[in-house]
Amino acid sequence: MEERIAPPPDEASVPDTPPATAAAAQSQGGGSPPAGDPQPDAASGAEAAPSIHFRLGDRLRWAAQTPRYERKSGDPVYRPLQIYTIDPSRRRREGQMAEINVPFERLRKGPNGSRFRVIKSETSPLGPYDDVDLNETRLLITNGRQPAPTDPVFHHQMVYAVAMTTYAIFRSALGREVSWGFPAPKLNLVPHAFQVANAQYVRDRESLEFGWYRVEASNQVDMPGGAYIFSCLSHDVIAHELTHALLDGLRVRFDRASNPDVGAFHEGFADLVALLQRFSYRMVVRSIILNTQGDLTREGDWTQLVFEMAHGKGDKSLREIDLDGVHRYSATGEEHDRGTILVSAILDAFVTIYTHKAGPIIRLATGGRKQLDEGEAMSADLITQLTHIASRLSTHLLNMCIRAIDYCPPVDITLGEYLRALITADRDLVPDDQWSYREALIDAFRKRHIFPENVPALSEDALVWEPPDHPIVIPGLNFGDLRFSADPGCAADADEVLRQARLIGETVCLPDNLKIFGLADPKDPYFAPDKVEPPVIESVRSLRRVGPDGQLAFGLVVEVIQRRYVAGGGGYPSFRYRGGSTVIIGAQGEVRYVIAKYIKSETRLLKQREYVATVGADVFALQSCRHLKSNEPAAPPPAPRKAAAGKAAKKKARGKKPAAKKAG
């Protein structure tokens, strides 16, 4: 459909500042803790029986050392930079390019900042070229390079700007810096890593690697044979890959496919962030509103992902969202396809809420009609209003989806559990759900048959995670006892995080508490012949949130994981099985929710055993991202692992580190 109204010039010329970027760039520190409920009685006190042994994980320290850029006096708030909002194949009137405000930080050549370093590749098809310096005066004056498909300097600028924006969204939603799934402070971004139509996150190399390919004349597409297609110019691909890296930092054990949903969740969540992030670019949203006449129940380009990369191979787009719920959840099938069912559910809820909010404005503008007639022109005011609604709503929903990660179990996630996490996290922050966000989400999951296990009804009350069956308060974790580094989103130092972790370990490992937290005594004869390790306190992070109406929430989120090496036999391989819990602790040190995966759960174990017997023990959830409809592998392929499942598990049981590598 043709665009009928050109954007007002003043609107088009102002750089976009996504709300998360504004929050990240302007944040001068946190809020105060909420006025909490009366403190419950301390129940599991220090007089209880001695606890079992536990360990403190390496990642506790990494999180405490996550760098934070401190603005210097005289620093600007933003660095405006130009990007492709989708990819080079979009038209200008669809908002192909935008100037966005990236949170300012002082940069070295690369660019090389506090969390990202963009690296040149010797094999770049556009090389050789000088080191990229975004501080060059002429680039500062022009707000960076003009988008151009074959300008390597722009490629560096594009991956840096999109990565910084995506990171700012996570930082704003979670209220803290996000540590990586590896100890180094920076993630490497390699725009021209290999000549394959794909991209990947590789934890071992601490990098996001973007591939490229050349169009083959025999593909019969409307592009010249030999034309270059770069995945680093696709906004969707950059946001998708970075989300894998951020999710890996938040839930490191989601890299193991212990059930078919784990990989689907990683892929679906990465697509979801990419899709909702587009809505932070005004001209893109404006174009969507125009093309759909403000009726987002109409599917179209806006419900598709990754265009140019797919075009060059003869496909229209890589993935397509199904708003009608035609495709239902099934535990079989390729992980990206199952992930798309998750994305479709959330986008369906987005459309429901948008329609609810936009309805009165459309009725006002049309003299009482529910929608515009086919081809009817929209007034500039109507477009602006609807653009504003869609944009704000997507930001809110994206924040909800990211915040829910803190409420996910530490291992073995299912899509149904993600719904429970979404509902609980949102209800914690926004008790009064006046626009029925949660109802819309529940309905969208129901429509696709994504049902959590062990929930009596798909109602909000039934879906919220439960508190422990008796009150538990952890002494020493009251907000007043915690030490911060200027901001309640940052613990003072590694010693403070280790202190908190020890206190948590001492509580969760009390014999009366073990089962509540999904744990068990490793020496329990029940486990023979399996071997069980002591529980590990993997992470302790602050949970600091500001809701849409200024509501504040503060607490801690903890991951406790225990490993069990399940012996093989009866035709089944040996494999690693994990239990434990995510624990949400309130501002008074009280345990508010325990999201447990019991290490003794035989039902879950038998399911996992069947699954690993089919796919292999200890399979990585993210063998490769699929940025093409064909089954081309990512390159370079994941390193070969010590093949035989039983052998691999045995090796690891002897204490050898697993190959911590992931392509995504």
Ligand SMILES: [Zn+2]
């Ligand atoms: Zn992926």
